Amino acid sequence: MSRLDSFIRRMTAQRDCLDHAAEQLSGRDGVVLEFGLGNGRTYDHLCSLFDKSDIYVFDRHVKAHEDCIPDNEHMIIGDFLDSLKDASAKFERLAKFVHCDVGSGDKAASMALAQKVGDLLEGLIQTGGIVVSDQPIERANWEALPLPAGIAEGRIYLYRQL
Amino acid sequence: MSRLDSFIRRMTAQRDCLDHAAEQLSGRDGVVLEFGLGNGRTYDHLCSLFDKSDIYVFDRHVKAHEDCIPDNEHMIIGDFLDSLKDASAKFERLAKFVHCDVGSGDKAASMALAQKVGDLLEGLIQTGGIVVSDQPIERANWEALPLPAGIAEGRIYLYRQL
Numbered sequence: 001m002s003r004l005d006s007f008i009r010r011m012t013a014q015r016d017c018l019d020h021a022a023e024q025l026s027g028r029d030g031v032v033l034e035f036g037l038g039n040g041r042t043y044d045h046l047c048s049l050f051d052k053s054d055i056y057v058f059d060r061h062v063k064a065h066e067d068c069i070p071d072n073e074h075m076i077i078g079d080f081l082d083s084l085k086d087a088s089a090k091f092e093r094l095a096k097f098v099h100c101d102v103g104s105g106d107k108a109a110s111m112a113l114a115q116k117v118g119d120l121l122e123g124l125i126q127t128g129g130i131v132v133s134d135q136p137i138e139r140a141n142w143e144a145l146p147l148p149a150g151i152a153e154g155r156i157y158l159y160r161q162l
Numbered sequence: 163m164s165r166l167d168s169f170i171r172r173m174t175a176q177r178d179c180l181d182h183a184a185e186q187l188s189g190r191d192g193v194v195l196e197f198g199l200g201n202g203r204t205y206d207h208l209c210s211l212f213d214k215s216d217i218y219v220f221d222r223h224v225k226a227h228e229d230c231i232p233d234n235e236h237m238i239i240g241d242f243l244d245s246l247k248d249a250s251a252k253f254e255r256l257a258k259f260v261h262c263d264v265g266s267g268d269k270a271a272s273m274a275l276a277q278k279v280g281d282l283l284e285g286l287i288q289t290g291g292i293v294v295s296d297q298p299i300e301r302a303n304w305e306a307l308p309l310p311a312g313i314a315e316g317r318i319y320l321y322r323q324l
Contacts, residue, residue, distance in 0.1 A: 003230060004180075004207035008173050015166050045166035068165060105227075 013151045014101070014134070015045060017158055020148045021097055021130040022049035030096030030126055031056060035080055035117055040068025042101060050097070058083050080113070084120040095125045100133035111135045118142075125161040133157045175313045176263070176296070177207060179320055182310045183259055183292040184211035192258030192288055193218060197242055197279055202230025204263060212259070220245050242275070246282040257287045262295035273297045280304075287323040295319045 001009075032050045037043055037059040044067075046055050058076045062069055069075065076083045080102065100117055103110040114135035121139075125131070131142065134156060142159040163171075194212045199205055199221040206229075208217050220238045224231055231237065238245045242264065262279055265272040276297035283301075287293070293304065296318060304321040 002203070002207040002210045003227065004173070004177050004203040007203055008170065008177060011166070011170050011173065015170060018166075041164070041166040041169055045164040048164045065165065 010155060013156045014042065016148045016151060017132045017156050018045055018049060018099065021132055024130060025096050028096050031091060031094045032097045033091065033095050034099045036101035037062060037064050038101065040064030042099065043070065044068045046099065081116055081120060084117065088124060091124045093123065093126055096129045098125060098131045100131065103134045127161055129161040131159040172317060175318045176204065178310045178313060179294045179318050180207055180211060180261065183294055186292060187258050190258050193253060193256045194259045195257050196261045198263035199224060199226050202226030204261065205232065206230045208261065243278055243282060246279065250286060253286045255285065255288055258291045260287060260293045262293065265296045289323055291323040293321040
């Protein structure tokens with residue numbers, strides 16, 4: 001499979017998982033946390049699925065399209081792990097959805113970072129809240145959910161907070 | 163439509179057009195010219211469709227994944243327009259396929275650049291050769307071809323050299 005094919009499948013899997021999670025969470029109150037703004041495409045998609053005022057994005061820097069940048073209250077700039085520690089009281093048990101999109105070219109580093117983000121999410125996610133992650137995360141109180149139809153195992157990960 | 167949806171449609175349209183062109187050109191000799199290496203994803207896809215030794219890529223700089231970089235003979239670094247003028251004798255009537263992927267955030271500049279590339283392709287493309295372009299290009303001796311099924315008009319452009 002070419003890199004172009006693989007990339008299209010990854011983007012499609014991401015979009016389908018975000019849509020699926022939003023459908024599952026329909027009508028539920030709570031905040032949405034995104035780790036990794038990147039160019040802002042998935043943030044823009046989240047804004048089409050959730051109330052924009054509920055969405056908080058964490059990233060080290062802001063390099064997104066102009067119209068895909070959260071306002072100052074909703075854009076939390078800095079190291080993910082430091083920011084999460086600082087924000088833990090603010091978001092306690094408030095998150096209904098988390099999107100973790102932290103992968104870089106370095107697979108081992110990406111997995112380690114996602115796991116650390118997962119560990120720091122302890123206490124922030126509502127019971128029944130959903131996590132979509134580009135990396136696997138092991139948490140005793142998260143159950144892995146089946147992926148939407150057509151997505152190969154291991155391409156993306158879906159979890160629910162018990 | 164969100165930027166993520168739009169991006170997936172654009173990437174899919176690009177992939178489907180490359181596949182369609184390769185099918186149409188099956189069995190034909192000639193070189194493949196790509197304008198815009200970018201991260202190398204479409205070059206990688208072209209390598210899955212055509213003989214790698216036939217593919218020449220033009221870009222101002224090389225910022226692709228390590229395994230998606232043509233060798234020195236096949237990577238022509240510099241301003242597209244200067245490079246094309248220099249290469250016109252080498253590729254005279256040899257190109258069976260051209261992929262023009264020159265779009266940037268500036269639509270007017272992207273269209274103007276694609277048109278200039280198109281004009282400099284005069285004499286380089288075989289009769290019956292195919293061009294896939296992310297921007298519209300007007301050439302008296304190119305006919306617009308219908309897009310593969312499922313691709314909206316104006317998302318990408320397909321031409322055949324008369």
